Amino acid sequence: MHHKPPLPGFAVRDFSLAEDWTFLNHGSYGAIPRSVQQEQERWRQELERQPVDFLARRWPGLVAEARGQVAPHLGTTSDCMAFVPNATAGIQAIIRSFSWQRGDSILTTNHRYDAVHRILQFAMRRAGGQVIEVDPSANPTPDSLRTALLAACRPHTRMVVLDEITSPTARRLPIKPLIEDLRDRGIMVVVDGAHAPGQIDVALDTMGVDFWVGNLHKWVCAPRGAAVLYAAPQHHDVIRAPITSHGHGLGFHAEFDWTGTFDPSPWLSAPRALAQHEAWGGAELRAAHRQLAGHFRDRLYDALDLPNPAVPGTPHTLAMIAVPLGVPTTHVPAAQHWLAAHKVEAPIIPWQGQTWIRASAFSAYNMPDDIEALIALLPKLRNVLRDGT
Ligand SMILES: Cc1ncc(COP(=O)(O)O)c(C=O)c1O
The missing domain is CATH 3.90.1150.10 (Aspartate Aminotransferase, domain 1)
Known part of the structure; x- marks a missing residue:
């Protein structure tokens, strides 16, 4: 129809x-539309009725349910996704999950988001590696992006971090035709999809990337603090949350579901925001x-x-x-x-x-x-x- x-x-x-x-x-x-504001308020009131019961006992079930409702909207299953508070935290988690060596490099483009760039710089400076920023032009094409990235690849290029939708220039980077090529070269592909959910179709399972992060608090209108990290199955044992807490080393979901006391209402309200998005068409x-x-x-x-x-x-x-x-x-x-x-x-x-x-x-x-x-x-x-x- x-x-x-x-x-x-x-x-x-x-x-x-x-x-x-x-x-x-x-x-x-x-x-945030009122429907989502109300949903968040409902969760907060529910929590206040018995905070310990909510956070210490009901939480694992509640977060698993929210995850199960969100994953299909992003073309994946809850096995491969975890909630994070924002895209910045998701990128931080990915970068700190690897031990970087002297001489390593991470490639990105000059359309990148500044906070993400600082995360990459911090890790590379510590390790004695390098962030290489390529210029695919102000209007990147599949060719200009490929040429710029491949020209910058070094033997120790271990990761490429690419925006799905760029923040300063509002461009959609044509990343799709590149992903397989980069991975064939042994380079991990990280996609910063901060602006993607609710703006473009997201199909994570068929994207073929190592990691992806995306915000639900932008174009899906979830409360601020709702974002998603996708990790391909081969990384589930490797990926660590941005903050080490009780779940450390206990598996992908345990790692991310609890990173210290926080307000869980944004994650729990995300399914309502997605339902509103669908109800609007x-x-x-x-x-x-x-x-x-x-x-x-x-x-x-x-x-x-x-x-x-x-x-x-x-x-x-x-x-x-x-x-x-x-x-x-x-x-x-x-x-x-x-x-x-x-x-x-x-x-x-x-x-x-x-x-x-x-x-x-x-x-x-x-x-x-x-x-x-x-x-x-x-x-x-x-x-x-x-x-x-
Ligand atoms: C491309 C990109 N990456 C990351 C972020 C950071 O998002 P957050 O502030 O939710 O961590 C943004 C925010 O605008 C962005 O545009």
Whole structure:
């Protein structure tokens, strides 16, 4: 059966977003609909009735059930996934699970997320290894990515960390055709899918990667603190949680299910967030995001008088779009404050010496007109970026 994508803004009343802001940054921290806020509150109240019973006795069963409900949405089984608080913790877990040697290298691209890069740098500096950052161009193609990565491979390249959807540039990296090739060379493939769940289809069992991390608190609208680590079966005995606790050495799930006292409500509410995502159309909702992002893209390129790389009126490939503003990066913090003072939320991002602006299109609450609030401010925003005032 063919469904039409839902109309933009169809569920705006289900969110708590302030009406006096134009919110174009779902990508950074998400925004949670009331149904999920209520589910989280329900779990918190349930826990408060008897905290020890909840955390000491019921927890293993509760977390196993939540995991079992989440895994099929990501194309895997609960055997291969664990909850983590966020993508950063997931990457940290992977990196600290291996003993790195002098001369080792990890490859990544210059589209990488800064926090992840710091994790890689920290591990490589300690070991006397190296993080090699390749440049597949601002618009990576399967060829440019492959050529850049393969040219950087060394005999002791042990791992490649690739974003599925890039944060500063909002590009989908064409990683699929590369995975087998890299693994055939004995290189572990780690995919940072922080932005993937709820934005694109995720099919972990057929992806063929060693590890993958993804956030549920971005495009799936789970409460903040809900993310997933996937580990291929051959790594289940090796992978260690980001924080060593009681489950250390007791198996994949025991390792991750308890890393010290915490608020478990985000993980337990994740199934409700996925159910809401499906009730809003699932694949159709994701298509509606892309449609709206295409509109944002067309309007931004028009307003900036830059050549539009896409056919106007066509959907974008993702639910967010990033465009370079053609101004230096010196005054980015001042410009971000200036934009916030005008109650428009969109990240201004320095990348490769250029200043980019990113707009997210979450079609349940964003409207086509939302981009106009940003566009109206663009001339002045570019002045602030040039002059700092
Ligand atoms: C590509 C990428 N990796 C990792 C992260 C970190 O996510 P978290 O803050 O949930 O750890 C982000 C967040 O925006 C991201 O875009």
